[in-house]
Amino acid sequence: MAKDIDKLHGLVVITGASSGIGQELAKLAAKDGCDLILAADRDMGETEAIVKQHGAASIATVMGDLATRDGIMALMTEIGDRPVDFLLANAGHGLGHAFLDQEWKDIAHVIHTNITGTTALIYYIGKRMRERDAGRILVTGSIAGHLPGAYQLVYNSTKAYIDDFCFGLRNELKDTNVTISCLMPGVTDTQFFDRANMEDTGAGQSDSKADPAKVAKDGYEALLEGDAHVVSGFMNKVQDMFANVIPDTMLAEMHRKMAKPKKEHAD
Template sequence: MLNNRPLALVTGASSGIGYHLAKCCALNGFNLLVVANEPFIEESAKSLRALGVDVVAVQADLSTSEGVAKTYEAARGRPIAALLANAGRGLGKGFLDQDFSAARHVIDTNISGTLELIHRVGREMRALNGGRILITGSIAGFTPGTFQAVYNGTKAFVDSFAVALRHELSHSGISVTCLLPGLTDTLFFERADLMDTQMGQSENKADPAEVAQAGFDAMMKGESHIITGAANKVQAMLANVMPADLLAERHRAQAFPGSGIP
């Protein structure tokens, strides 16, 4: 590292929301440790370096303990001032039609790997009496995800975990913030095999740069959570009062395979 800026660790920083979260960190005085599973993370790191900050890129599968350890060790003992645990993936189609190894990979990435990294970095932050943690959850966590059942389940877990952890750490100097986006225009839908659905074809997806900026601002203010976009705030309110069966049927219309083909 060439300078003394604080270090932000951003996972899933090769594209979409994570790339823009990393950019927000760079533009606001952080050096970066950026992580993703595919070699493309090197390209993203190159464009982040152009912002004048030090960037270390790590290629690691955060669904595994080895990937989490590789990521943590890449900090080489430098304190992590901010952890933006954003890496995640979706998976469309009916549960029984999914390849179970793909479903497990979603669970291992979105839940197990995310928690293992937060556990390691969180202990270090606690020893240093401070730090910021941003976790990318989703408003999908408020709705049983018919034809995206595993993904929505993982986000329900993460959304809940973030609030609980925040309260466990309320006197520790560590803030925990949950970013709760709705549909956002990223590679997520293609990777989740959702492009033939209404959800995948929706033209009302949010700009990932705006979603990331809102998440970054909430993290810096130490807020509990941020639901991005007015329509998503309404959707979240409705999810609190509508019966789960009704929510699950509404989700079917959005995620049913072929629902996006005219």
């Protein structure tokens, strides 16, 4: 069982760091005085300025698309031979509307960002951690992974993979000093809905979105404590619990009402 630690230290790699949960995770690591490598497919000027103010020991940024081999290799090149003490694999995005109405290139990009890129980084960095018998990984999954995601189908399905992957890898590493923790947020107040073209949905217009700072803090604490996972937010815990007992057909219908664009609602 992983021991509790008081704070992060050494080299911390954070993906999806340009905004939202990733930016909040970067703030927390900066306050601990870590060396940071921040990666995202969007400008990170704001995040870089914020973490400087919060006391990061050093900061490097890699702007690249982690859905691509070039983006992954750019990040690994920046890391070089340095041992990564903590990987916070937060990069990911969604895609709204009905599956068969989406463009394949957009579907593929979600899959390659959420699954391929995340899995590749965990492989490359996790392998080094196992060789050193030291290191911790936090992956941003989602309670959406437990819900058949009508009108957000590809995203939910990729998060189902991520959630299960974390638990399986944790088991494989149980006899080492390397731990993997899964952060499972629900609907959070980030740029997610704008990027996924889901602003005209019940979820996108919800007034009860979680604060990304609170979600990041929950994940950060799970990482410090070496927990297997954390569902952020009381109501999300309730929803996640019921997802295990409600029939999948009913869950899909519930998700449809939450994720289908309002202008398309005729049912």
